[in-house]
Amino acid sequence: GDSVTQMEGPVTLSEEAFLTINCTYTATGYPSLFWYVQYPGEGLQLLLKATKADDKGSNKGFEATYRKETTSFHLEKGSVQVSDSAVYFCALVQAGTALIFGKGTTLSVSS
Amino acid sequence: GAVVSQHPSWVICKSGTSVKIECRSLDFQATTMFWYRQFPKQSLMLMATSNEGSKATYEQGVEKDKFLINHASLTLSTLTVTSAHPEDSSFYICSARDPGTSELYNEQFFGPGTRLTVL
Numbered sequence: 001g002d003s004v005t006q007m008e009g010p011v012t013l014s015e016e017a018f019l020t021i022n023c024t025y026t027a028t029g030y031p032s033l034f035w036y037v038q039y040p041g042e043g044l045q046l047l048l049k050a051t052k053a054d055d056k057g058s059n060k061g062f063e064a065t066y067r068k069e070t071t072s073f074h075l076e077k078g079s080v081q082v083s084d085s086a087v088y089f090c091a092l093v094q095a096g097t098a099l100i101f102g103k104g105t106t107l108s109v110s111s
Numbered sequence: 112g113a114v115v116s117q118h119p120s121w122v123i124c125k126s127g128t129s130v131k132i133e134c135r136s137l138d139f140q141a142t143t144m145f146w147y148r149q150f151p152k153q154s155l156m157l158m159a160t161s162n163e164g165s166k167a168t169y170e171q172g173v174e175k176d177k178f179l180i181n182h183a184s185l186t187l188s189t190l191t192v193t194s195a196h197p198e199d200s201s202f203y204i205c206s207a208r209d210p211g212t213s214e215l216y217n218e219q220f221f222g223p224g225t226r227l228t229v230l
Binding site for chain 2: 032034036042043044045046049089093098099100101102103104106
């Protein structure tokens with residue numbers, strides 16, 4: 001079945017460092033891809049999305065590009081802030097089904 | 112974007128009692144809602160898919176008699192944890208699909224979650 005694999009955390013960075021969180025997927029068909037963020041004690045918030053190959057999703061300085069040839073959707077940010085500390089989930093969905101999540105990657109940014 | 116609410120945001124109950132969690136789509140009609148469970152520092156696990164006016168579809172390993180799901184209207188789905196035990200303590204999150212905007216993108220909108228603690 002479909003699945004999402006993302007890098008194990010935690011990822012610990014200093015403020016203004018470059019961030020990459022790797023995400024690869026296995027799916028039949030052409031899924032939509034998402035990154036969600038979960039701040040401590042809160043629910044999930046959509047960070048960005050891409051619906052077809054070569055689409056780039058972006059929001060709040062975060063970017064991810066839907067790469068069909070490598071089945072990847074890596075999350076990047078050029079300069080992280082302390083407020084970016086959270087758990088990040090990569091996810092995919094096919095038409096008519098529920099989201100399938102990766103295990104989540106905890107990001108901790110220190111000043 | 113579309114807004115999904117959950118109530119209560121947290122609940123503490125005694126072992127053996129039942130707890131009902133509500134999930135509402137506030138500004139759209141959701142024919143399909145999903146219930147997830149999240150253990151500390153772990154990912155979300157899909158429990159069931161709730162379709163308005165029909166029985167929920169449960170994922171393998173989820174006890175349908177323990178986790179009762181009712182999707183009685185296009186804006187409300189409820190999850191009732193029956194005869195709760197400490198091992199049912201978890202973070203329960205619902206999501207809804209807005210057919211008006213998300214069919215193209217298959218996007219789901221998430222509620223803020225309900226933290227259940229069973230003593």
